[in-house]
Amino acid sequence: MEVDKKIEELGGLDFFTKSTKLSEDERLDFIELYDIAEHKEFIDFIDRYGGRSFNKAVCCCDVKEVPGFPSRKIPLSTLLGFVKGAFGIIEIDELIEDNIPTGFIAFAMGDPTGDYWCYHIKTKSIHFWQHDAPEDEDTFTVTNSIKDLILKCEVEEDDETEEGFGFIQGDFIDDYFDN
Numbered sequence: 001m002e003v004d005k006k007i008e009e010l011g012g013l014d015f016f017t018k019s020t021k022l023s024e025d026e027r028l029d030f031i032e033l034y035d036i037a038e039h040k041e042f043i044d045f046i047d048r049y050g051g052r053s054f055n056k057a058v059c060c061c062d063v064k065e066v067p068g069f070p071s072r073k074i075p076l077s078t079l080l081g082f083v084k085g086a087f088g089i090i091e092i093d094e095l096i097e098d099n100i101p102t103g104f105i106a107f108a109m110g111d112p113t114g115d116y117w118c119y120h121i122k123t124k125s126i127h128f129w130q131h132d133a134p135e136d137e138d139t140f141t142v143t144n145s146i147k148d149l150i151l152k153c154e155v156e157e158d159d160e161t162e163e164g165f166g167f168i169q170g171d172f173i174d175d176y177f178d179n
Helices: 002-009 024-033 040-049 089-096 146-151 171-178
Strands: 052-054 058-061 073-075 104-109 116-120 126-129 139-143 153-155
Touching: 002 146, 024 089, 040 104, 040 146, 089 104, 104 126, 116 139, 126 146, 139 146, 146 153
Parallel strands: none
Antiparallel strands: 058 073, 058 153, 104 116, 116 126, 126 139
């Protein structure tokens, strides 16, 4: 599988904290709430990789320009999952539901500043949501699928970046705060 191979090239994923999986009923309730039972690629991705963080500083590269990221590299740190706690897709959904545009599901953390990667339910495309941008300018289309997103990712090789903490000390967080 292409995605497995790419994730391995990026240094792999690991559980950041010990997470408890949602019950099957809780998982199915979420899927029903958003009417995404037919979105197999998305559900399979969350089931397989969710609730884990990349072991290295990873960014999605060569994307169209997004304000705050002039290098055209956007951080991708943690994949939300059908788990309880800070990396749970339901907890994050409840946390940001009043702010995120309708029709989107946050499925990954961009960086520790509160930005998220989102799945657009209608188009199945991947968007980047900036929590502090004006409401009508906060969401940007990045790729057409989760697979495309992962395949566009690279390890951030900045010499100043400590492994696993690139979003705090790497140049893309500096780009974010410089604008």
